[in-house]
Amino acid sequence: MKAMLYEAFGAAPKITTLPDPAPARGGVVLKVEATGLCRSDWHGWMGHDPDIELPHVPGHELAGTVAAVGDGVTRWSEGDRVTVPFICSCGSCPECHAGHQQVCDNQFQPGFTHWGSYAEYVALPQADLNLVGLPPDMGFDTAASLGCRFATSFRAVVDQGRVSGGEWVAVHGCGGVGLSAIMIARAMGARVLAVDIDADKLDMARSMGATAVVDARAGNVPEAVRDLTRGGAHLSIDALGHPETCANSILSLRKRGRHVQVGLLLGDQSRPPLPMDRVIGWELEILGSHGMQAHRYGAMLDMIASGALSPDQLVGDRISLEEAVPALMDMDSFQARGATVITRF
Known part of the structure; x- marks a missing residue:
């Protein structure tokens, strides 16, 4: 697969070819249709996140189609249009049992704890628990902005605030x-x-x-x-x-x-x-406020369906994976308006 990879913190990432991922039991592989460029990815590239191991593929705001399904997955099939919170939960720790998957004790964060979505494909765990189906009329570029920025803001304003x-x-x-x-x-x-x-x-x-x-x-x-x-x-x-x-x-x-x-x-x-x-x-x-649980997406999607929220208005530049390299490196200058989204691989 084509992907962005960096081998040292603060060093220029490169576009390269890496092996395609395979789905784990209970997990899926997504074909990435769109993925957001977020300042959190800049923090990771700078070495501010202790969970990142090198070499690394960044990217955590994503939407796409299910390309492969692992054993044990019951809710999803190939071709399904989905997104995912940037914190994937294990489903078995005390926080998950209490409904607080956003602070899961064993969380999987694409683009941080594991390779992320600045690539043609990304593997995600515990699909039945973590994936969120997309409305058929929602563009992938809009959906990619939900997993971190919009969902995080929804929880910050509505649940925490x-x-x-x-x-x-x-x-x-x-x-x-x-x-x-x-x-x-x-x-x-x-x-x-x-x-x-x-x-x-x-x-x-x-x-x-x-x-x-x-x-x-x-x-x-x-x-x-x-x-x-x-x-x-x-x-x-x-x-x-x-x-x-x-x-x-x-x-x-x-x-x-x-x-x-x-x-x-x-x-x-x-x-x-x-x-x-x-x-x-x-x-x-x-x-x-740290992300939002998959089970809370329904309330947010209902407000989007009603027209009360229009996250599509927040999508700014749509760029290629190659263009994302300088864009990521320049993120600390705060120049972008709205959410920059990678839509071409």
């Missing part, structure tokens, strides 16, 4: 995760304030339903958020993953507000200083 109609939600960072969070919060009846350093991204945030925007280059972000929301956000989300956006998100809250950390803080940024005096004095909540 417990958003309610009429609340103010501040979203720090208007990349793929942030724009998804804006659309979802707006669909849930919240008023959304978007924060970014890029005017084009703030314009896109408005088009996704943001009530107000803040240019983070213009001054004190928490003060601006508190002024615009008349006291602070009820829910604030760091959708970028940086010590500054994390602190700004917490300081943007009103009393008893909720901060959800979605953007990854890895490497030397993994343990940032936090305003714990404010957290204690104002009884703030700090919550993490």
Whole structure:
């Protein structure tokens, strides 16, 4: 199969030919039809993820068709159109039994713990538990954006953030995760304030339903958020993953507000200083959000089917696997609008 491979962290990946994968018992092999280019993949390429072993094929936001089925699979057949959460679960640990597959004790993460989807084919385990069927009218490029950015934002806003109609939600960072969070919060009846350093991204945030925007280059972000929301956000989300956006998100809250950390803080940024005096004095909540379980996709897909959510609007550039090499290496410049998706192999 054709695939992107890197043999050293931070070194330029190459496009090469690798052996086709075979399905394990209970698993499948997918023909990858589309796969998203995500900043998490950049973190992995930089060496910020301890689970990655070299050489490595990145890629974790994927959609495709079932190409081969392993023994024991009962729900899926060759040709089925599917996607998958970026965290595949084992189904047998205590967290899985409790329904919390997104924090499975024995999780399989394509593109991190195992080779991923920047390739023509990818092997996935425990297919009956982890795969999610796609609506027939959903494009693979849109579906690829669900597995990480959109699904992660859905859980962050709806499940972890417990958003309610009429609340103010501040979203720090208007990349793929942030724009998804804006659309979802707006669909849930919240008023959304978007924060970014890029005017084009703030314009896109408005088009996704943001009530107000803040240019983070213009001054004190928490003060601006508190002024615009008349006291602070009820829910604030760091959708970028940086010590500054994390602190700004917490300081943007009103009393008893909720901060959800979605953007990854890895490497030397993994343990940032936090305003714990404010957290204690104002009884703030700090919550993490890490993907979403396959069994929660139904609620999200129902909202998409109803027209309340339109993830297709978030798909930006569609590129080839070859074009993904420089695009991955340049991801820390934050230039892309929406979700960049590899659709040509």
